Amino acid sequence: xxxxxxxxxxxxxxxxxxxxxxxxxxxxxxxxxxxxxxxxxxxxxxxxxxxxxxxxxxxxxxxxxxxxxxxxxxxxxxxxxxxxxxxxxxxxxxxxxxxxxxxxxxxxxxxxxxxxxxxxxxxxxxxxxxxxxxxxxxxxxxxxxxxxxxxxxxxxxxxxxxxxxxxxxxxxxxxxxxxxxxxxxxxxxxxxxxxxxxxxxxxxxxxxxxxxxxxxxxxxxxxxxxxxxxxxxxxxxxxxxxxxxxxxxxxxxxxxxxxxxxxxxxxxxxxxxxxxxxxxxxxxxxxxxxxxxxxxxxxxxxxxxxxxxxxxxxxxxxxxxxxxxxxxxxxxxxxxxxxxxxxxxxxxxxxxxxx
Numbered sequence: 001x002x003x004x005x006x007x008x009x010x011x012x013x014x015x016x017x018x019x020x021x022x023x024x025x026x027x028x029x030x031x032x033x034x035x036x037x038x039x040x041x042x043x044x045x046x047x048x049x050x051x052x053x054x055x056x057x058x059x060x061x062x063x064x065x066x067x068x069x070x071x072x073x074x075x076x077x078x079x080x081x082x083x084x085x086x087x088x089x090x091x092x093x094x095x096x097x098x099x100x101x102x103x104x105x106x107x108x109x110x111x112x113x114x115x116x117x118x119x120x121x122x123x124x125x126x127x128x129x130x131x132x133x134x135x136x137x138x139x140x141x142x143x144x145x146x147x148x149x150x151x152x153x154x155x156x157x158x159x160x161x162x163x164x165x166x167x168x169x170x171x172x173x174x175x176x177x178x179x180x181x182x183x184x185x186x187x188x189x190x191x192x193x194x195x196x197x198x199x200x201x202x203x204x205x206x207x208x209x210x211x212x213x214x215x216x217x218x219x220x221x222x223x224x225x226x227x228x229x230x231x232x233x234x235x236x237x238x239x240x241x242x243x244x245x246x247x248x249x250x251x252x253x254x255x256x257x258x259x260x261x262x263x264x265x266x267x268x269x270x271x272x273x274x275x276x277x278x279x280x281x282x283x284x285x286x287x288x289x290x291x292x293x294x295x296x297x298x299x300x301x302x303x304x305x306x307x308x309x310x311x312x313x314x315x316x317x318x319x320x321x322x323x324x325x326x327x328x329x330x331x332x333x334x335x336x337x338x339x340x341x342x343x344x345x346x347x348x349x350x351x352x353x354x355x
Contacts, residue, residue, distance in 0.1 A: 023165040025055040026198075028062035028102065028158055031079035033221030035086050037230040037302065038209035040309075041275045042170065048091035051168065057097040058162055058334055059087060064102050064109070064154060068147040069137060085323055086232055089313035100330030102158065107338035111157035114345055116150055118183050118190075124149050128175055156180040161338035163196045172218075174200065191348035194341065209272060212246035215264035233310060236303045243269075243299035248291045256288040266291070269298045276301035 027047060029039065051057050063080045080101060092099050102108050124130065130149060137144050147154075159167055159180050169177050177200040184195040209219045213228030221229070228246070230239055247265040249255075258281045260267045270281035273294070277284075288294045316323055347353065 023055045024163055025051050025057040025166050025168065026060070026159050026162050026164040027051070027057075027168050028060040028065075029083060029087070030062050030065045031076060031083045032066050033079070034231045034233065035083060036209075036219050036221050036232065037272070037306075038219035039221060040090065040232055040306075041209055041272070043168065044087065044090045046168065047087075052092060052097040055166065058164075058330075058337075059092055059097055059099050060102050060158065060334070061087070061100070062102045062155075062158060065151060068145055068151050069133070070142050081323070082233075084327055085313060085316050086309070088323065088326065089309050089316055094326045094330065098330040098333045100327055100334050104327065104331035105161075105334045105338060107161050107335065107342040108154065108157055111161050111338075111342045111345060112150075112154040114187075114349060115153035115156045115160075115183055117349070118187050119153055119156075119179070123179060123182075124152060127152055127179070129172065152176050152179050153183075156183050159198050160184055160195045161342055162334070163337070163341060164198045165196060166201045167198050169200050169202065171202075174202075187345070187348075191345075194345050194348050209275075210264065210268040212242055212265075212268070215247055215268045230302060232306060233313065234306075236307075239303050239306070240299040243302065244295050246295060248295075254291070256285050256291065256294055258282045258285040266294070269294055273298040273301055276305045 027043070029035075029043070035044075047057070047059060052059075061080050061083045063076060066076050066079075084099060084101065087099055088094075130151070133148055134144050137148070155176050156179065160183070167177060167180075177198075181197055181200075184197045188195055188197075211217045211219045211225075211228040212230070213225060219229055221231075227242065230242055234242070246269060248269070249263050249266055256266055256270075257263055258267050258270050266285075267281065270284050273279065273284055274281040276298075288297075343353075
């Protein structure tokens, strides 16, 4: 890989001002764990195949959000870089979109405080994810950080800083998006029209990937039990073992059918196979008479789908200067977009400009 040449090209492209009147999309991913098959099929693949082509898109590794719970600083730093590298390996093109790290753009933190001043304590405490995370932290005997409560204010700042039109979100972030919209409207009413009120979009995902060992729970990158999680950087043999050990039919019927209620494990495998092959899970179910055959084909489909990503990731890891330059250029472009709006917000609330 010709690192210097590609880095220069990436920087020029990432800092270029997009032409036309395309909508602006912002989306972020937290480096709280190793990225999974669920992250890829649920969001990353759509970013690569659709969003970066149809809009002025910004994709951010939201590393500051990883600080809301107890963490190992070295691990956060390592996972931040790994996450950014995997986004590029998946196919995000710095000539088409900005890829950057949240903490590299100070406007996120600057605007977060204004969002805290706009939100109410009651709004924050009503957030379902806050209640769930508090319960999880307390069950582990850990103290709850204030940043866990104010997390939605930082998320709102992430989005509003860029004049974002659309935010692709899953169901688990719908409540936070509603709060973001409420804060934008409230701020504009109090201080003048500073922020675009973003719209949440719920694109149809290829598959809602569930944990292979617990098909009633989402495949999460920070789950304690990793036996049912396929990580993007898992070796092929590891992927095969995990899929072959997947929970199927607890009822013991032995029949392959697509029924999320009665056979969630089988349905999950069919969803994954369909997402990898472009088929339909209901149709694929008719092709199998045994769980073993379904598992084998699903495992191979996942291995082959992730093979180019893993190979590209290895290439990028061998050229860290290129990744650094992409992130630098992405942050520079993001900063250029966010700073005027955040400065305007500071002026609107009555803060004196620097002298």
